Amino acid sequence: MNKEYFLFVNGKKIKVNEEIYKVYWQEKNHENYLKQVDRKNHLLLFSSFDHDGHFEESIVDKDFDVEKIIQTQMMIEAVREALAKLNDEEREIIGRLYFNDESIRSVAETKKLSHPALIKRRNKILEKLRELLKDFR
Numbered sequence: 001m002n003k004e005y006f007l008f009v010n011g012k013k014i015k016v017n018e019e020i021y022k023v024y025w026q027e028k029n030h031e032n033y034l035k036q037v038d039r040k041n042h043l044l045l046f047s048s049f050d051h052d053g054h055f056e057e058s059i060v061d062k063d064f065d066v067e068k069i070i071q072t073q074m075m076i077e078a079v080r081e082a083l084a085k086l087n088d089e090e091r092e093i094i095g096r097l098y099f100n101d102e103s104i105r106s107v108a109e110t111k112k113l114s115h116p117a118l119i120k121r122r123n124k125i126l127e128k129l130r131e132l133l134k135d136f137r
Contacts, residue, residue, distance in 0.1 A: 075136065082132035090125045097122060 005021035006013050016024075083091060093111075096102045108118040 078133055078136045082129050085132055086125065086128065090128070093118070093122060094125055094129075
């Protein structure tokens, strides 16, 4: 039993062979996938703009809080500057605990410190960072 394959072209049903049918749907599925990726990444296509020059209404994203993004970027920069003011050992401890997600116990072992001693040192470093960042709040 031979299966028949059809595609619609300009509203007309056209019989095609299996190879053309599969290639068509492979391309169609790939195109849909790319559109989905574009939507996920908030990509705006030029073809989606009004053709009368009113672009602003087409590109405004009401869920996009520019003020919050700028504030977050400023906070990140302030934290970077504060971390740069720490000495190498303090920066290493904070980096390992908060950026490398190492445990206090493992950092204490490699630093040849007791667990409570490292906690005390960490707390002093955090207090120093709070002081350096006090003007940011």
